[in-house]
Amino acid sequence: MKKLLMFLCLVSFCVNAQSEDEKQLRNIYDAALTQGKAYDWLNYLSNQIGGRLSGSVQAEQAVEYTKTQLDSMGLDRVWLQPVMVPKWVRGTPEFAYFESTPGVTTNVPICALGGSVATKPGGLKANIVEVQGIEDLVALGREKIEGKIVFFNRPFDQTLISTFEAYSGCVDQRYSGAAEAGKYGAAGMIVRSMSSRLDDLPHTGAMSYGETPIQNRIPAAAISTKGAELLSTTLKLNPEIKFYFKQNCEQLEDVKSFNVIGEITGSTYPNEIMVVGGHLDSWDLGDGSHDDGAGCVQSMDVLRLLKVSGYKPQRTIRVVLFMNEENGLRGGNEYAKVAKEKNENHVFALESDAGGFTPRGFSFDCSAANFEKIQGWKNLFEPYLIHMFVKGGSGADIGPLKNPDILLAGLRPDSQRYFDHHHAANDTFEHVNKRELELGAAAMASLVYLVDKYGVVPVKKIKR
Amino acid sequence: MKKLLMFLCLVSFCVNAQSEDEKQLRNIYDAALTQGKAYDWLNYLSNQIGGRLSGSVQAEQAVEYTKTQLDSMGLDRVWLQPVMVPKWVRGTPEFAYFESTPGVTTNVPICALGGSVATKPGGLKANIVEVQGIEDLVALGREKIEGKIVFFNRPFDQTLISTFEAYSGCVDQRYSGAAEAGKYGAAGMIVRSMSSRLDDLPHTGAMSYGETPIQNRIPAAAISTKGAELLSTTLKLNPEIKFYFKQNCEQLEDVKSFNVIGEITGSTYPNEIMVVGGHLDSWDLGDGSHDDGAGCVQSMDVLRLLKVSGYKPQRTIRVVLFMNEENGLRGGNEYAKVAKEKNENHVFALESDAGGFTPRGFSFDCSAANFEKIQGWKNLFEPYLIHMFVKGGSGADIGPLKNPDILLAGLRPDSQRYFDHHHAANDTFEHVNKRELELGAAAMASLVYLVDKYGVVPVKKIKR
Secondary structure, eight states: OHHHHHHHHHHHHHHHHHHHHHHHHHHHHHHHHHHOOHHHHHHIIIIIIOOOOTTSHHHHHHHHHHHHHHHTTTOSEEEEEEEEEEEEEOOSOOEEEEEEETTEEEEOOEEEOBTOOOOOTTOEEEEEEEESSTTHHHHHHHHHHTTSEEEEOOOOOTTOSSHHHHHHTTHHHHHHHHHHHHHTTOSEEEEEOSOSSOSSOOOOOBOOOTTOOGGGOOOEEEEOHHHHHHHHHHHHHOTTOEEEEEOOOEEEEEEEEEEEEEEEOOSSEEEEEEEEEEESOOOSSSOOIIIIIHHHHHHHHHHHHHHHTTOOOSEEEEEEEESOTTTTOHHHHHHHHHHHHTTOEEEEEEEOOSOSSOEEEEEEESOHHHHHHHHTTHHHHGGGTOOEEEESOOOTTTGGGOOSSOEEEEEEEOOTTHHHHTTSTTOOGGGSOHHHHHHHHHHHHHHHHHHHHHOOOOOOOOOO | OHHHHHHHHHHHHHHHHHHHHHHHHHHHHHHHHHHOOHHHHHHIIIIIIOOOOTTSHHHHHHHHHHHHHHHTTTOSEEEEEEEEEEEEEOOSOOEEEEEEETTEEEEOOEEEOBTOOOOOTTOEEEEEEEESSTHHHHHHHHHHHTTSEEEEOOOOOTTOSSHHHHHHTTHHHHHHHHHHHHHTTOSEEEEEOSOSSOSSOOOOOBOOOTTOOGGGOOOEEEEOHHHHHHHHHHHHHOTTOEEEEEOOOEEEEEEEEEEEEEEEOOSSEEEEEEEEEEESOOOSSSOOIIIIIHHHHHHHHHHHHHHHTTOOOSEEEEEEEESOTTTTOHHHHHHHHHHHHTTOEEEEEEEOOSOSSOEEEEEEESOHHHHHHHHTTHHHHGGGTOOEEEESOOOTTTGGGOOSSOEEEEEEEOOTTHHHHTTSTTOOGGGSOHHHHHHHHHHHHHHHHHHHHHOOOOOOOOOO
């Protein structure tokens, strides 16, 4: 009888907890969808400030604006964390054409890759050799590459349902193409834009010269997908065409910038820190609405939604707007470094950096025990059409916080349209839907609430 | 031992069937994402033809174009099914303003509702009374309504996750508002546009005067959501403002049009018919890309994808492009009527009429036994992020086919952006994403394949 009573009490506790959680999630979603601030903040970031390349005036304006907004939210603490960031500048607009016969030219849309060197002031004109990836360079050898422009043209695999997987399968061309082609004496490199679409917009993005000495670095640019198709077709008809491009981008001295941070101090475990964040910098071609203005304003709204919905967190909840994800990850690294120096105990971090589209779920980088625990919350998210709880990556900026105990997570929105806009001139405010953005903020706040309420499972320290 | 062997054989059969199905779905998706034709067809329908209001030249062009395309697909049979459809025309652009003080006017965007009568040639000017729904009319009574324009202004409930639910909660105002307000002597009616967004676009849509005699019908128009907000605010400041609007739409005589039909004859059960379809007509303000060009081209591609992926259906698979869903449902009714007359055995029908967005799942209108059977296929769809298999409606055009045996289904795409475009001038091609559209076609073809392969569960006929 006593056992039965205990069992009934336990059942009743579980049912009550569940219905309390249901109510709290409903409150969070109602607040996000009727009094969310994410969309207004994004409007300002995108339309009043614009693209926020690290080291730019706009990046500093964004630091100031978001700090002011956090200050107005009645948080327990708001501060700026200094960090030195690279300052790469695009310079005057890039220009490119190919020449089928001398004097007969066709313009194609290009943009310099972030971190690339400039061409010589008069531009670079050379024969072109098309490859489907870095692995093709070996087969061609120096003889067929030297003095030419290498054109990396492996497209996205459209059969992959996640466009991020398609991106992962191509982006080595953009990131390492110039360094690798340079080893064979290439004079320059052009890469097909990392995009799911056929259109006229070039997509920029980070590249690295690796260990290449400065004097051996070759200029690198992205060409629009339609430009790439045209170039490839023309090359098949006439392999002797010349390609010309001109860009005068430049890597300047590092400058000082900031991570923007605000927190609600935990009522019970103030020393257990939960981070929610996105990155405040963006590329310069669009206004960085999806990448990653969306993630910043959603993260800011997570703290506001918890307050508005009347929840008092047990743990310290900290919003971090990281500086310089795109071309350096300096903000993410600095944040983790300072956290370590201060011996801060980070138990959870969640990043939104995959666009402001309808949220489909989360990916988790965590222990099996924590993943199992999280699976138990899936049914709470079902009414909100959140269905993907997967093991996988989290976010670039929170990656440096990784340790065996921490639970890292990333918001996973619908990915179909992300690479239509990613790093291109059309990553702009009008392509973000208000409700989709707000649903993302609500999903994030809901997860933060649950992790705060139920805690994470500590990993047993193994004695060595 | 014998039992064990039988069990092992059964397990092996199930596993093989499962992996054969996995392979077939993969083939369908690969074909849709790399050689789908839906997007090209939609481009033609939207950009070469445009809005396809029943009875319009464009609707007839769409009949001709889609028939030609079906003819070119190597189907077993393609034909046109005649149907008389209503012909309502908008006439010259509508015009509206409100007058705060005599001579001081503010223009607001409106459009006539489909089926509305015109105002008198000089337009209608009257005082305005705002209500939050039809139920408010009783409380106001004839005294406060007579001679005035009734302004229905209940907005979408933004807390609902499905925008279709929000639409359902408001659309009675648009559909029946004029008939109901007319009973109290109203001179006209204006309804807040059925939209999730705040913007300047009026959204048209069907309305009905019910039993109202012709001479008592009052003109009805939709006002943009921002117009509605402005009007409501102004009314609070000054309830005596006058509202003016002018429209010269007209209901003409019915004209002849067609359902466009094509089929692959079943190899084993040619008399069991499976329908997949959308509606070819649209409203006239945009080009009808989401509503329902998308559903038409997806349905056409279902038959092509099955062919391309090498599947030979056992049952007859029929694509039906229904005419006149928007303002009459004549095509759907005619199709069901003819099917009954011919004693055709329809076992399954699937409609896509909720936009060309990322598919999230299907809703089913069917017996419990069939729903249970379908649930067993859920895991096959998981790799494609199809997660919603719900009981509920299917589609307006296939509704008339309903009987206890048939399995009716509707594609359920992500709904967040649907009512940003629905029946408005921005329901246009550039708002349809190629991959999202193709994923919908692939999901539909996959369901058709599974239903064809495994059949539906017949309902036991109960003797009376």
